[in-house]
Amino acid sequence: MNLWKHAAKWDAPPSEDAVTLGEGGTPLVRSRVIGPALGLKNLWFKIEGCNPTGSYKDRFAASAVTHLKRDGRVACLGTSSGNTGAALAAYCARAGIRCFLAIVEGAPEGKLRQMRAYGAQLIRIKNFGSSPAVIDEVMTGLRGLASELGAGFEVSAFCFSPRGMAGVETMGLEVAEAMAGERFSIFSPAGGGGLTLAVARGVKSWGGAGRVHCVQPVGNDTIASRLRAGESRAVATPSTTSISGLQVGSVLDGDEVIAACRGLGGTGYVVADETVWSWQARLAREEGIFSEPAGAVALAGLEQAVARGEIALDEHAVCLVTGSGFKDERSLLRMTGETPTPLVERFADFAHAVRAGL
Numbered sequence: 001m002n003l004w005k006h007a008a009k010w011d012a013p014p015s016e017d018a019v020t021l022g023e024g025g026t027p028l029v030r031s032r033v034i035g036p037a038l039g040l041k042n043l044w045f046k047i048e049g050c051n052p053t054g055s056y057k058d059r060f061a062a063s064a065v066t067h068l069k070r071d072g073r074v075a076c077l078g079t080s081s082g083n084t085g086a087a088l089a090a091y092c093a094r095a096g097i098r099c100f101l102a103i104v105e106g107a108p109e110g111k112l113r114q115m116r117a118y119g120a121q122l123i124r125i126k127n128f129g130s131s132p133a134v135i136d137e138v139m140t141g142l143r144g145l146a147s148e149l150g151a152g153f154e155v156s157a158f159c160f161s162p163r164g165m166a167g168v169e170t171m172g173l174e175v176a177e178a179m180a181g182e183r184f185s186i187f188s189p190a191g192g193g194g195l196t197l198a199v200a201r202g203v204k205s206w207g208g209a210g211r212v213h214c215v216q217p218v219g220n221d222t223i224a225s226r227l228r229a230g231e232s233r234a235v236a237t238p239s240t241t242s243i244s245g246l247q248v249g250s251v252l253d254g255d256e257v258i259a260a261c262r263g264l265g266g267t268g269y270v271v272a273d274e275t276v277w278s279w280q281a282r283l284a285r286e287e288g289i290f291s292e293p294a295g296a297v298a299l300a301g302l303e304q305a306v307a308r309g310e311i312a313l314d315e316h317a318v319c320l321v322t323g324s325g326f327k328d329e330r331s332l333l334r335m336t337g338e339t340p341t342p343l344v345e346r347f348a349d350f351a352h353a354v355r356a357g358l
């Protein structure tokens, strides 16, 4: 039970009756190619796709669903762009709790299939994710419905589910522990900002010299530019990014992210979707790391930090690779093209092709 390893450092539910699938304790892998190509001596990737449902959201769901079970809930209502839903669906299945999910309109089909496989019931809502007004309406409506039905209500943001988000703080704790007194910078992708806030809180509670930077797609810049500009408030904006998981046009935890990152000496970076796709492909081909687009956003932010001279070349830089490549089939097609895998008649044809390709 890796998530409960640092239980004294976060607001953990007691572990005896924890709903767990072995989440947390994910690998921190040193870069072999991309770091040196950027001129960095110490680049690390935190591989959150190794969690049981393939994203860091399992840290959230383990904590949230443990609390729901303790509270005696038999049903859970939640929202998702994909990964939260898969995590909640899995941990609810494990706890014997029924799971109903309001889904962002553009969520990738693969993520929806994963939720259904765990037995969750899902309904997509038009413009949910892209329109701040619709996000507000759905959140308020769900909160009311959950209390009417006596169900749990879980959204992966501190402003809605602080008990679940406390579980995500363990990611910051794990990185800070691994950095063992070194100066380090964490680059965190942000939609509503809950992840970044959790990581910053984890780093702070560990102590030590860690900065946390917030990286957002240009089409969902609710926090990053404000943080960089020295402002204290995030701003709602219609979301136009195609990066699944980061389409959260409302402020949610944004104000707290600004304060927490600034308090640790961090700043904001805004990156283009195309740049993210190209880092997603480079992660796979140059490092063997299979990430969904959101998981490559941090690296796009780090590239900017290097270009602006905002990170020392011998500082330890940690990019959070927040979800597995299996999550988003559309993005894989973009990477590999539609070329069908050839079928040959004989082994000799295979051998011929290999010789020609070498």
Ligand SMILES: Cc1ncc(COP(=O)(O)O)c(C=O)c1O
Pocket (backbone or CB within 6 Å): 055, 081, 083, 084, 156, 157, 189, 190, 191, 192, 193, 194, 195, 196, 244, 245, 246, 248, 292, 294, 295, 322, 323
């Ligand atoms: C893979 C991935 N990375 C990052 C995030 C960003 O999380 P937050 O909305 O808390 O900023 C999400 C959210 O869904 C996600 O699915």
